[in-house]
Every structure is written in structure tokens, then in C-alpha cells.
Amino acid sequence: MTELQTLGQTVLGSQPFSQHLGAELIEFEQGRAVIALEIRPEFLQQHGFVHGGVVSYLIDNAITFAGGSVLGERVVTVEFKVNYIRPARGQRLVATATVEGAGSRLAVCRCEVVAKDGEKERRCAVGQGTIALLG
Amino acid sequence: MTELQTLGQTVLGSQPFSQHLGAELIEFEQGRAVIALEIRPEFLQQHGFVHGGVVSYLIDNAITFAGGSVLGERVVTVEFKVNYIRPARGQRLVATATVEGAGSRLAVCRCEVVAKDGEKERRCAVGQGTIALLG
Amino acid sequence: MTELQTLGQTVLGSQPFSQHLGAELIEFEQGRAVIALEIRPEFLQQHGFVHGGVVSYLIDNAITFAGGSVLGERVVTVEFKVNYIRPARGQRLVATATVEGAGSRLAVCRCEVVAKDGEKERRCAVGQGTIALLG
Amino acid sequence: MTELQTLGQTVLGSQPFSQHLGAELIEFEQGRAVIALEIRPEFLQQHGFVHGGVVSYLIDNAITFAGGSVLGERVVTVEFKVNYIRPARGQRLVATATVEGAGSRLAVCRCEVVAKDGEKERRCAVGQGTIALLG
Numbered sequence: 001m002t003e004l005q006t007l008g009q010t011v012l013g014s015q016p017f018s019q020h021l022g023a024e025l026i027e028f029e030q031g032r033a034v035i036a037l038e039i040r041p042e043f044l045q046q047h048g049f050v051h052g053g054v055v056s057y058l059i060d061n062a063i064t065f066a067g068g069s070v071l072g073e074r075v076v077t078v079e080f081k082v083n084y085i086r087p088a089r090g091q092r093l094v095a096t097a098t099v100e101g102a103g104s105r106l107a108v109c110r111c112e113v114v115a116k117d118g119e120k121e122r123r124c125a126v127g128q129g130t131i132a133l134l135g
Numbered sequence: 136m137t138e139l140q141t142l143g144q145t146v147l148g149s150q151p152f153s154q155h156l157g158a159e160l161i162e163f164e165q166g167r168a169v170i171a172l173e174i175r176p177e178f179l180q181q182h183g184f185v186h187g188g189v190v191s192y193l194i195d196n197a198i199t200f201a202g203g204s205v206l207g208e209r210v211v212t213v214e215f216k217v218n219y220i221r222p223a224r225g226q227r228l229v230a231t232a233t234v235e236g237a238g239s240r241l242a243v244c245r246c247e248v249v250a251k252d253g254e255k256e257r258r259c260a261v262g263q264g265t266i267a268l269l270g
Numbered sequence: 271m272t273e274l275q276t277l278g279q280t281v282l283g284s285q286p287f288s289q290h291l292g293a294e295l296i297e298f299e300q301g302r303a304v305i306a307l308e309i310r311p312e313f314l315q316q317h318g319f320v321h322g323g324v325v326s327y328l329i330d331n332a333i334t335f336a337g338g339s340v341l342g343e344r345v346v347t348v349e350f351k352v353n354y355i356r357p358a359r360g361q362r363l364v365a366t367a368t369v370e371g372a373g374s375r376l377a378v379c380r381c382e383v384v385a386k387d388g389e390k391e392r393r394c395a396v397g398q399g400t401i402a403l404l405g
Numbered sequence: 406m407t408e409l410q411t412l413g414q415t416v417l418g419s420q421p422f423s424q425h426l427g428a429e430l431i432e433f434e435q436g437r438a439v440i441a442l443e444i445r446p447e448f449l450q451q452h453g454f455v456h457g458g459v460v461s462y463l464i465d466n467a468i469t470f471a472g473g474s475v476l477g478e479r480v481v482t483v484e485f486k487v488n489y490i491r492p493a494r495g496q497r498l499v500a501t502a503t504v505e506g507a508g509s510r511l512a513v514c515r516c517e518v519v520a521k522d523g524e525k526e527r528r529c530a531v532g533q534g535t536i537a538l539l540g
Contacts, residue, residue, distance in 0.1 A: 017186035020177040042155040051152035052199075052212050053192025060187045077187050078376065079400055081216040081351060081486045083513040083533060085506030100531050101490030105375075106348060106402065108488040108531060110515075126505050126513060128488060128533045130349055130400060132376065213511065214535055216351045216486060218378040218398060220371030235396050236355030240510075241483060241537065243353040243396060245380075261370050261378060263353060263398045265484055265535060267511065287456035290447040312425040321422035322465045322482050327458025334457075347457050351486040 004028055007073065008065060018061060021054070025065065031099040033065035038092055039115075049087035050124075055113055056082050059127035062097035063109035067131025070102045078106070080129025088124040090117025097127075107131045139163055142208065143200060153196060156189070160200065166234040168200035173227055174250075184222035185259075190248050191217050194262035197232035198244035202266025205237045213241070215264025223259040225252025232262075242266045274298055277343065278335060288331060291324070295335065301369040303335035308362055309385075319357035320394075325383055326352050329397035332367035333379035337401025340372045348376070350399025358394040360387025367397075377401045409433055412478065413470060423466060426459070430470065436504040438470035443497055444520075454492035455529075460518055461487050464532035467502035468514035472536025475507045483511070485534025493529040495522025502532075512536045 001009075008028040012018050012035075021043075027034035035058055037043075045051040060077050068075040097111040111127040136144075143163040147153050147170075156178075162169035170193055172178075180186040195212050203210040232246040246262040271279075278298040282288050282305075291313075297304035305328055307313075315321040330347050338345040367381040381397040406414075413433040417423050417440075426448075432439035440463055442448075450456040464487050473480040502516040516532040 011181055014181040015186060016177050016179045017188060018180075042151050044151045045153075046146055046149040051150060051192070052195045053152060053188070056191040056195055056215075056217075057186070057188025060191055064187075077219060079216065079218040079349065079378075080191075081214065081533060082191075083214040083505075083535060084212060085513050086508075100488075101528060103491075108349075108490050110531065110533075123506060126515065126533060128486060128515075128531060130488060214484065214513075216398060218370075218400060220378050221373075235353075236393060238356075243355050243484075245396065245398075258371060261380065261398060263351060263380075263396060265353060281451055284451040285456060286447050286449045287458060288450075312421050314421045315423075316416055316419040321420060321462070322469075323422060323458070323462025326461040326465055326485075326487075327456070330457045330461055347489060349486065349488040350461075351484065352461075353484040354482060 004069060023061065028065060028069065030069050031066065033062050033069060034094060034096045035062045035065065036092060036094045039090060049089050050093065052084060055088055055093065055125045058093055058095040058113055059111045059125065062095040062111050063127065063129045064131055066097035066099050066109045067107040070099050071107050071131060071133045074134040075131050076134055078130040078132045080127050082125055082127045084125050086122060086124050088115040090115045092116040105133045139204060158196065163200060163204065165204050166201065168197050168204060169229060169231045170197045170200065171227060171229045174225060184224050185228065187219060190223055190228065190260045193228055193230040193248055194246045194260065197230040197246050198262065198264045199266055201232035201234050201244045202242035205234050206242050206266060206268045209269040210266050211269055213265040213267045215262050217260055217262040219260050221257060221259050223250040225250045227251040240268045274339060293331065298335060298339065300339050301336065303332050303339060304364060304366045305332045305335065306362060306364045309360060319359050320363065322354060325358055325363065325395045328363055328365040328383055329381045329395065332365040332381050333397065333399045334401055336367035336369050336379045337377035340369050341377050341401060341403045344404040345401050346404055348400040348402045350397050352395055352397040354395050356392060356394050358385040360385045362386040375403045409474060428466065433470060433474065435474050436471065438467050438474060439499060439501045440467045440470065441497060441499045444495060454494050455498065457489060460493055460498065460530045463498055463500040463518055464516045464530065467500040467516050468532065468534045469536055471502035471504050471514045472512035475504050476512050476536060476538045479539040480536050481539055483535040483537045485532055487530055487532045489530050491527060491529050493520040495520045497521040510538045
């Protein structure tokens with residue numbers, strides 16, 4: 001495990017909401033973070049799909065990690081946008097965030113969320129946002 | 136309780152994720168929805184503030200209800216954006232969503248989230264998004 | 271004219287694109303900027319409405335002025351979002367931007383664009399974005 | 406030239422604002438559109454860079470073409486977001502838009518804008534938005 005990955009695991013482990021949902025940081029390197037989540041019955045909305053709020057949580061968190069990998073540990077999400085592409089269902093969600101550009105204080109990140117449903121893997125949302133170094 | 140409010144309570148009650156978090160639909164009328172959430176320890180991030188994912192869930196859900204109040208029950212969130220204004224902390228989050236414009240199939244909504252901390256009430260995020268009628 | 275308004279006129283006057291389009295800063299105070307534009311035939315798209323790019327220019331510029339009014343002169347637009355509500359047509363567009371929250375380096379702004387068509391005034395777009403102090 | 410490209414040239418040619426700025430549709434196929442613009446002095450802002458409004462116009466237009474390539478000719482931009490990555494300068498801007506997901510009525514698109522400055526090519530903005538079929 002790289003130093004960055006150890007740091008990432010520590011940060012994710014210290015987020016009660018991420019622990020509560022069961023998020024896992026499965027890849028983490030300079031400019032890229034992948035966070036996965038097993039889909040649980042309590043994550044759904046009224047039509048049996050994963051609630052958009054779960055998907056948007058994943059985007060928010062994945063872009064913060066990606067941004068933090070280039071800006072440093074003390075970062076916050078300034079803002080982000082999500083476009084839902086199709087209903088999310090299956091066993092697992094995987095959010096992959098990348099840094100598209102960064103200065104010393106701000107990083108622009110994108111994220112893609114796929115739902116793994118048996119053998120199928122479908123893109124269910126894309127996001128884009130800004131991460132800032134604190135202070 | 137109006138017919139719309141009864142419908143709204145039924146829809147919220149049938150969203151497992153909203154029930155899991157404890158969301159309450161406290162106001163609901165044509166073009167406007169207010170959803171509140173008691174802050175629980177498991178909603179926090181590593182600095183002791185409410186995780187952005189909880190705030191973005193609230194925006195997503197509140198704008199869907201607002202949009203649904205003018206478009207009809209069978210709606211989905213197409214997309215939304217959130218700008219975080221300050222860390223959310225305290226006892227309670229309240230998200231107020233309004234319809235800013237609507238056609239027969241799409242509604243544009245805005246949302247404001249305030250955190251109630253003792254006597255203080257602070258705006259912690261604003262959002263904007265699109266709701267669509269299904270089918 | 272206040273000192274801020276004089277500064278605002280100078281900044282707008284030094285933007286070739288704003289001069290080219292004919293933008294006017296018609297109100298400017300701490301936390302609020304209003305920019306107007308007479309609609310010209312060359313601003314239209316193929317259906318005879320104002321091109322979205324003209325509306326998005328207005329939002330971008332109006333939020334930069336609003337953000338600059340609280341952060342200082344040396345600001346840039348980090349990002350923004352626009353939702354188009356209805357086709358823009360008529361004689362004049364007016365974009366009103368307000369600061370919804372600000373720290374020392376970043377300001378969150380919203381903007382509303384109305385089209386004035388004879389006696390009618392219709393909201394045609396809403397925007398939301400982030401302004402940052404440079405350096 | 407494909408039938409789609411002929412249609413695309415006709416649509417772009419019938420947009421007065423695009424003609425006024427000098428936009429060229431340089432690639433157009435199912436799910437992808439590339440629009441270029443020679444940078445003119447009147448496109449700049451007060452620091453000598455291309456005004457964000459020009460960049461956002463390009464994103465708006467490029468995603469509309471990309472969305473139209475899968476949804477049909479009668480489309481509008483519902484909304485989009487832009488994140489500016491670095492100041493745009495040089496001779497030419499090129500916006501490449503792709504469809505990331507589409508149903509029968511809505512398409513989610515992304516766009517990247519690069520500035521060509523002599524031999525250098527730099528990404529200056531990324532965008533994401535929704536295109537809808539009219540009616």
C-alpha cells in the first residue's frame with residue numbers, strides 16, 4: 001500500500017457517514033480515486049432503484065479524494081453537479097473520479113458511477129465538481 | 136392535510152433511504168417542498184460536520200418533491216448541482232425547494248439548505264436542478 | 271455613483287467581449303450586480319430566440335461582478351451552471367446576480383435572467399456558480 | 406460529407422450568433438461534435454484572455470450538436486455546467502462534446518474545450534449538460 005493509499009484509508013475510516021454506508025476506497029493514486037459501495041436494501045427509493053442521494057454521496061466523496069490526492073489532505077468539496085443517466089440497481093456501485101485540471105488551491109474533477117448487476121456493468125451517473133484546499 | 140401532502144407523505148414513506156436517514160416532509164404545496172432531517176452522529180465526516188452527501192441527498196429529494204408537485208407523481212431527478220456555503224452542524228437540516236419554471240415535462244427547481252444549531256440558523260448549501268416527468 | 275460602481279464601469283469597459291455585445295452594468299452594490307443587454311439580430315439562434323450562449327455569457331459576467339463586489343476586484347469565475355427556463359426573446363435581457371454566501375476567497379452566487387418583451391417580463395434562465403479571488 | 410454533417414452545417418449556418426462569432430463544425434458524427442472558433446480580439450476580457458462567455462457558448466453549442474446527433478434535429482439545451490480550468494488564450498478554441506448516455510428524449514453530454522496557442526494545446530474548460538428533444 002502506498003503512503004497515499006494508507007492516508008486515504010485513514011481519512012475514509014474517519015468519516016462516520018462513509019462507514020455507515022459501507023464505502024470502500026478501492027483505488028487511490030495521484031489524480032484518481034475509486035470508491036465502491038455494496039448496495040443495501042436501505043439505499044433504495046420508491047421504485048426499487050438506488051436513491052440518487054446515495055449516488056451523489058459517492059460522487060461527492062470520490063471527487064474529494066481525487067482532488068485531495070493532488071492538493072493535499074485538507075480539502076473540501078466546493079461544489080459539484082450530477083447527471084443521472086439510468087436507474088442504478090444491482091449489487092455494487094463503483095465511482096471513479098479523476099482530476100481534470102488543478103492549480104495550487106483548486107482542482108476540477110470528474111466522476112463516473114457504474115452499477116454492477118450480475119455480469120452487467122452500466123454507467124448510471126456522471127459528475128463534475130470543484131475541490132479546494134482549506135485555509 | 137391536503138391531498139398533495141398525503142401523497143407526499145406516502146411517497147417519502149416508500150423511500151427506504153429517506154426512512155433510513157429519518158427525513159420528514161414538513162411542508163408541501165404546489166411548487167414548494169420542505170424536507171427536514173435530524174442530524175445523527177453517523178451523518179458526519181472526519182471534521183465533525185455533516186457529510187456533503189447528506190446535504191446533497193436532501194437537495195436531490197427536496198427538488199424532486201417540488202418538481203413532482205407541479206409535474207405529477209411519476210418524476211425523476213434529471214440532474215442537480217450543489218454549492219456548499221459553510222460546514223453544516225447542529226441539530227437539524229432543513230431543505231426548502233421551489234419550482235423556478237416548469238413546462239409540461241420538465242421543471243427547474245432551486246433549493247436552500249439551512250442548519251439549525253441551537254438558536255442559530257445558517258444557510259449551508261444551495262442547489263439547482265431539473266426534474267422530469269417519466270414516460 | 272459610488273466608488274464600487276465607478277470601478278464596475280471601468281472593469282466592464284475594459285472587457286472587449288462585453289463591449290462587443292453591448293452589455294451595461296445597470297446596478298452594482300455590495301453582493302449584487304445587474305447587467306443588461308439589448309437583444310440584437312446577431313444574438314439569435316436558428317429558431318429566432320436568443321442563443322443560450324448569450325444568456326450564459328450574461329450569467330457568467332453578472333456573477334463575477336457580484337462575487338467581485340464582496341471579494342475584491344481580482345476575481346475569476348471558477349464555474350457556473352445554467353438552467354434555461356424558456357426561450358429568450360424580446361428587446362432586452364437583464365441578469366441579476368446575488369451573493370448567497372462568501373468566505374475570504376470564494377463566493378457562491380446565483381443569477382436570474384429575464385427577457386423584456388414589450389410590456390412583458392419573463393424569466394428565461396437561472397444560474398448558480400462560484401467566484402474566486404485570484405492569487 | 407455524411408447526411409448528418411450536411412444537416413449539422415445547415416443548422417450551424419442558420420444560427421446568427423454562431424455565424425457572428427465564426428464557429429465552425431469541424432467534426433460531427435453519431436454521439437460526437439467538435440466545434441472550433443478562431444480567437445478574435447473582441448472575444449477577450451480585461452486580462453487579455455478569452456471571456457468565459459465565449460467558452461461557455463462553445464460548450465452550450467457543442468453539446469447541443471452532440472445531443473442532436475442521437476436525439477434528432479429538434480433539440481434544446483436544458484442546462485449545462487462549466488468548470489474553467491485555466492485562462493484561454495492563443496489562436497483557436499476547440500470544443501469536443503460527446504454523448505455519455507441517452508434515452509429517447511434526453512441526452513447527457515460532456516464537453517472539453519482546448520485552446521491552441523502556437524504549438525501548445527491546453528485544456529481550458531470542461532462542461533456537462535442535458536439536451537432534450539422538443540415537443
